Amino acid sequence: MKALRQQIALTAPTNGRVLIYGESGTGKELVARALHASSLREAMPFVEVNCAAIPEELIESEMFGHRKGSFTGASEDKIGKFLKADGGTLFLDEVGDMSLKTQSKVLRVLEEQRVEPLGSNTPVTVDVRVVAATNKKLEEEIGRNAFREDLFYRLNVIPFYVPALRDRVEDIPILAAHFLRAFCEEYGKKQKEFSSPAVDVLLSYPWPGNVRELKNLVERLVIICPSPRIEPHHLPPEIFRGASKSPQKPYESLQEARSAYEREFVLRKLEENRWNMTKAAQALGLERSHLYRKMRTLGIAPARE
Numbered sequence: 001m002k003a004l005r006q007q008i009a010l011t012a013p014t015n016g017r018v019l020i021y022g023e024s025g026t027g028k029e030l031v032a033r034a035l036h037a038s039s040l041r042e043a044m045p046f047v048e049v050n051c052a053a054i055p056e057e058l059i060e061s062e063m064f065g066h067r068k069g070s071f072t073g074a075s076e077d078k079i080g081k082f083l084k085a086d087g088g089t090l091f092l093d094e095v096g097d098m099s100l101k102t103q104s105k106v107l108r109v110l111e112e113q114r115v116e117p118l119g120s121n122t123p124v125t126v127d128v129r130v131v132a133a134t135n136k137k138l139e140e141e142i143g144r145n146a147f148r149e150d151l152f153y154r155l156n157v158i159p160f161y162v163p164a165l166r167d168r169v170e171d172i173p174i175l176a177a178h179f180l181r182a183f184c185e186e187y188g189k190k191q192k193e194f195s196s197p198a199v200d201v202l203l204s205y206p207w208p209g210n211v212r213e214l215k216n217l218v219e220r221l222v223i224i225c226p227s228p229r230i231e232p233h234h235l236p237p238e239i240f241r242g243a244s245k246s247p248q249k250p251y252e253s254l255q256e257a258r259s260a261y262e263r264e265f266v267l268r269k270l271e272e273n274r275w276n277m278t279k280a281a282q283a284l285g286l287e288r289s290h291l292y293r294k295m296r297t298l299g300i301a302p303a304r305e
Contacts, residue, residue, distance in 0.1 A: 004162065008038060012036075020133040022135065023164050026164060027162055027211050032089070032131045049062065049093065065079050089129045096136035100148065107150060107151045113125060114126065138156075164210055165213075173199050175211060175215075180222065195231050195232075198231055198235060202214075204264070231301040232270075
């Protein structure tokens with residue numbers, strides 16, 4: 001992430017086109033906004049187009065604008081995203097989902113720096129820096145004839161790669177604490193904190209939804225968790241079901257590895273039994289009092305009413 005921030009600092013003052021690769025939820029839009037905010041265009045508009053969210057029959061009108069009467073339902077002139085971003089930055093999010101027809105028109109705009117609204121024969125010159133993002137492997141899309149190779153080379157001048165959250169697990173506690181502070185302030189709640197056992201659970205989860213999923217989870221916990229200290233039993237079941245079976249760091253002794261496995265196993269049985277201590281103790285083959293002692297030894301906080 002430090003290298004990515006350095007790359008943003010180096011690239012932002014230029015007009016070089018950037019293509020940001022990364023899974024959904026990694027923060028590709030945040031990178032695009034950081035590029036714009038550090039550029040010479042920062043005082044000009046930052047305009048986003050989500051190529052996956054706009055229906056194909058509307059995306060050309062959204063991108064290039066249209067003139068009144070140019071098609072059924074065009075009751076007035078519309079300014080397209082390229083013109084709105086004139087002098088600033090246009091962010092093409094999920095560019096891999098753009099139709100081939102729209103791709104050819106975007107390519108022409110990039111080559112000529114001119115936009116022709118639908119229903120108009122008068123091109124308009126624009127000065128736009130294009131930053132694109134995708135969660136797809138565009139080289140594979142080119143091989144399937146789903147993405148234009150010439151457009152790819154126009155966009156892929158400076159490639160950025162945003163890592164998945166599971167590839168930078170050391171950032172999870174920092175991000176979780178940041179979102180916790182932000183949402184407590186937003187909702188007017190007293191500040192909360194994650195316990196060490198809860199952080200351990202977060203570290204063991206693979207986060208398929210990346211930073212966006214972590215952010216959503218923390219927001220949910222701020223809203224529904226009454227305790228100032230968030231413990232493992234406050235976390236939703238899917239976090240336990242998806243928890244990684246392999247350790248994030250190597251254990252230094254057999255005792256440490258045994259304790260880690262034992263703790264994970266006890267947590268899983270508690271979750272399966274919805275933190276009902278009697279049922280969990282039966283599932284583990286322990287006396288209820290023995291389970292409480294075992295939890296204290298393993299650093300697992302009991303569920304509170």
